[in-house]
Amino acid sequence: MKRLLLLLSALVVSAPALDVSGTAFPDRQTINGVELAVTGGARLKWKWVFTIYDAAFYHDAGTALGDPLADVAKRYELVYRRTFTAAECIEATDKTIGRGLPPAEKEAARAAIAQLNAAYVSVKDGDRFAYTYLPGIGTMISVNGRELARIPGRDLARVLFAIWVGPDPVDEDFRDRLLGRSG
Numbered sequence: 001m002k003r004l005l006l007l008l009s010a011l012v013v014s015a016p017a018l019d020v021s022g023t024a025f026p027d028r029q030t031i032n033g034v035e036l037a038v039t040g041g042a043r044l045k046w047k048w049v050f051t052i053y054d055a056a057f058y059h060d061a062g063t064a065l066g067d068p069l070a071d072v073a074k075r076y077e078l079v080y081r082r083t084f085t086a087a088e089c090i091e092a093t094d095k096t097i098g099r100g101l102p103p104a105e106k107e108a109a110r111a112a113i114a115q116l117n118a119a120y121v122s123v124k125d126g127d128r129f130a131y132t133y134l135p136g137i138g139t140m141i142s143v144n145g146r147e148l149a150r151i152p153g154r155d156l157a158r159v160l161f162a163i164w165v166g167p168d169p170v171d172e173d174f175r176d177r178l179l180g181r182s183g
Contacts (some may be wrong), residue, residue: 100168
């Protein structure tokens with residue numbers, strides 16, 4: 001009986017991971033005391049041929065998802081499947097940031113976008129990159145668990161997360177999978 005109880009308690013403690021094309025993402029993460037729950041994940045491909053990365057989207061576990069760009073805690077975590085220079089990451093961000101939002105929102109975040117671009121580093125296949133927004137703290141950018149930047153305010157988070165989960169994302173099916181709307 002003791003063995004059965006130990007086995008059952010181990011199963012309760014260990015949360016199953018979300019699997020995106022062989023890449024594991026935890027179902028929940030706690031960042032600065034805020035519990036985030038995964039809503040979904042997907043693989044991003046360029047021109048349906050070249051795999052870019054596997055990703056998962058998280059939101060504040062204490063709230064309903066609602067508008068993914070709302071001022072609530074969220075995280076976009078990805079595992080690269082190719083090598084990119086910091087300059088290539090900056091170029092991709094500049095081309096896509098603020099998609100589907102009024103130009104004034106991107107303009108309001110211009111200084112924060114410059115800080116984001118200054119934080120980018122080159123990445124290789126297998127590197128785990130994350131953008132985490134926490135109200136009152138701002139947007140944290142990390143690679144392989146190492147924080148690269150912490151940018152205060154909420155302007156950056158809105159235009160940044162719009163790339164993947166906004167009204168005009170880089171790919172609608174990808175957005176829907178991140179938000180758990182299809183699979």
